[in-house]
Amino acid sequence: MSSPGAELKAGLKELGGTSGASSLGLQLQTLVHSSDLLLKIQRTPKRTVHLSRRSHTSAYIDSCLDINDLVEMSSGGTHLQPHCQTLTVDDEEESEDEEPKFCGVCGDQAKGYHFNALTCEGCKGFFRRAIKRSSPLQCLFLNKCVITKNNRRSCQACRFQKCQAIGMRKEMVMSAEEVLERRIKIKRRKMRVASSQLSPQQEKEIEELLTAHRKTFDLDFSRFRGFRPIGRSINFPSDLEEYMNESCEPLCSHAEDFCAVAETSSYDFFLPCLSPSSPPSLYMQLETEQNTQSDQKITIFTSLPHFSDLVTYMIHDIIRFSKSLQVFRSLNMEDQITLLKGATFDIMQLRFNMVFDAKTCLWECGPISYFKDDVIRAGFQPFLVDKVVKFHKTLRNLGLTEEEYVIAQGISLFSPDRPGVQQRDLIDQQQETLALALKTYIDSKRSDPGKHLLFPKVLACLTEMRTMTEEYSKQVLQIQDIQPDDISPLIMEVISDS
Known part of the structure; x- marks a missing residue:
C-alpha cells in the first residue's frame, strides 16, 4: 500500500506538475480561474484535506476531493479528460491547525x-x-x-x-462615524446581493401594508365629515403673506417669549414682533382690536380650525393603520407610542403626497382642494410652506406606485433611532426588512432605465421629510401659543416630547 506522500506526488504528476508540491498552488489557482473547469466535490465525513504549507497555496478542503477530469494545461487553454484521482495528506498536519491560540495580552483563548x-x-x-x-x-x-x-x-x-x-x-x-459608515456599506451590500424577485415573505409584508393602508386612507376623503369650515377670509389686511415674510425674523427672535404667551393676550406677544416695515394698517388694526375687543376671542389664523380637524382626522387613521400591522402590535405599549409620535407627521406627508398635483401645487382631498395660502392662513410661515411644497413636488415627480408609498410609510414608522425606544433591535430588523422589500420591489416591478436611482432617491426624501417634520412641530407649538383653543389635544399629544 502506498503512503499518503506517494499518493500526493502521483496526483501532482498526473496534474502535469514536474516540480512537486511547490507548483501545486499555481496549478490549482489556474484551475480555479478557468471558466471551463467543472470539479465535482464529494464530501466524506471526518476527513480534512490540507495542502502542504510549503506549497504556494493555503487552501483547506473540507472534504475528500475527487477530480473526475484530468486537466491538461496547454498554451491553447484548459482541456478536460475523464480521470479520477484523490488527494490525501497526513493527519499530523491536520492537527497542527487545531492547536489552540492564546491571547498575547492575558493568555486567554484567542479568537x-x-x-x-x-x-x-x-x-x-x-x-x-x-x-x-x-x-x-x-x-x-x-x-x-x-x-x-x-x-x-x-x-x-x-x-x-x-x-x-x-x-x-x-x-x-474605527471612530463612531466610521462604524456608522461601515454599517451603511454592509446594509447596501446586502441590498445589492438581494434577489431581484420578491420572496413570499416580502410579498406578504407588502400585502399586509397595502391592506392596512387601504382600510385607513380614503383618496376621496369621503369619511372626512363634520369638520369646521375652512376660513379663506382673514381678520387683518389681505397682504398676510407679506406680513408673514417680513415678520419672520422678529418672530423667531422672540421665540423665548412664547412660553409666556399663555399668561397674556396673544396681541401682547404679536405686536412687538411686528417690524417697523410691517404694513401700517395691519399694526393699527391689531392695536385697535386689542384696545376695543380685548375681552373677546379673535381668530387670527382663520384656516387653523379646519386644518386642526383635518390633521386630527388623519392622525386617527394613521393610528388605525399602525395597529393593523402584526409587528407593530407585538411591540410593548411604550414603543408603540414612541414610534407613533415620531412617525405620524411623516406618514401624513406621504399620504398627502398621494393627492398632490405637482403641476398646480394643489392638494386635492376629495371635494376640497388646498393650496399654499390655505396653509399660511393656518399660521405656518411661508419659508416652511415653500419647503413643504418643494418636497411634495420632488416626491410626487418620482412617480411612486401605491405599493411603494405604503412601504415607505412602514420604513418611516419602524425607525429604531426614535428617542426612548426599548426594542431597538426588533424595530431595526423590521425597518431593514422593509427597506430590502422596497429595493427588491423596484428592481423587479420597474423596467425604466433610471430605476436603479429610485431607491436612494426615496430614502433621501424620507430623510428630508424627517427634518421638515421637526420644523413643522416647532411651528405648531408656536401657533398653539398664539391661538390655543383651535388645536386639538391629540395634535399636541403627538408633538409633545413626553
Whole structure:
C-alpha cells in the first residue's frame, strides 16, 4: 500500500506538475480561474484535506476531493479528460491547525487577530474602549503588573501597555462615524446581493401594508365629515403673506417669549414682533382690536380650525393603520407610542403626497382642494410652506406606485433611532426588512432605465421629510401659543416630547 506522500506526488504528476508540491498552488489557482473547469466535490465525513504549507497555496478542503477530469494545461487553454484521482495528506498536519491560540495580552483563548495582534474578545473590546477614553490610564504600582486571564481587570494601565507592546495599533480602531459608515456599506451590500424577485415573505409584508393602508386612507376623503369650515377670509389686511415674510425674523427672535404667551393676550406677544416695515394698517388694526375687543376671542389664523380637524382626522387613521400591522402590535405599549409620535407627521406627508398635483401645487382631498395660502392662513410661515411644497413636488415627480408609498410609510414608522425606544433591535430588523422589500420591489416591478436611482432617491426624501417634520412641530407649538383653543389635544399629544 502506498503512503499518503506517494499518493500526493502521483496526483501532482498526473496534474502535469514536474516540480512537486511547490507548483501545486499555481496549478490549482489556474484551475480555479478557468471558466471551463467543472470539479465535482464529494464530501466524506471526518476527513480534512490540507495542502502542504510549503506549497504556494493555503487552501483547506473540507472534504475528500475527487477530480473526475484530468486537466491538461496547454498554451491553447484548459482541456478536460475523464480521470479520477484523490488527494490525501497526513493527519499530523491536520492537527497542527487545531492547536489552540492564546491571547498575547492575558493568555486567554484567542479568537483571531484584532487591531494587528492575536487577542481574545475581552482584550479586543478593552483596547477599543481605552483608545476612546478621554482621561489617561494610570498604574497604582510600578507599571510592571503581570496581566493574566484572572487579574486582567485589576490594572487597566498595564493591560493597555501590554496591548501596545504586542502590536495592537490605535489607528485601526474605527471612530463612531466610521462604524456608522461601515454599517451603511454592509446594509447596501446586502441590498445589492438581494434577489431581484420578491420572496413570499416580502410579498406578504407588502400585502399586509397595502391592506392596512387601504382600510385607513380614503383618496376621496369621503369619511372626512363634520369638520369646521375652512376660513379663506382673514381678520387683518389681505397682504398676510407679506406680513408673514417680513415678520419672520422678529418672530423667531422672540421665540423665548412664547412660553409666556399663555399668561397674556396673544396681541401682547404679536405686536412687538411686528417690524417697523410691517404694513401700517395691519399694526393699527391689531392695536385697535386689542384696545376695543380685548375681552373677546379673535381668530387670527382663520384656516387653523379646519386644518386642526383635518390633521386630527388623519392622525386617527394613521393610528388605525399602525395597529393593523402584526409587528407593530407585538411591540410593548411604550414603543408603540414612541414610534407613533415620531412617525405620524411623516406618514401624513406621504399620504398627502398621494393627492398632490405637482403641476398646480394643489392638494386635492376629495371635494376640497388646498393650496399654499390655505396653509399660511393656518399660521405656518411661508419659508416652511415653500419647503413643504418643494418636497411634495420632488416626491410626487418620482412617480411612486401605491405599493411603494405604503412601504415607505412602514420604513418611516419602524425607525429604531426614535428617542426612548426599548426594542431597538426588533424595530431595526423590521425597518431593514422593509427597506430590502422596497429595493427588491423596484428592481423587479420597474423596467425604466433610471430605476436603479429610485431607491436612494426615496430614502433621501424620507430623510428630508424627517427634518421638515421637526420644523413643522416647532411651528405648531408656536401657533398653539398664539391661538390655543383651535388645536386639538391629540395634535399636541403627538408633538409633545413626553
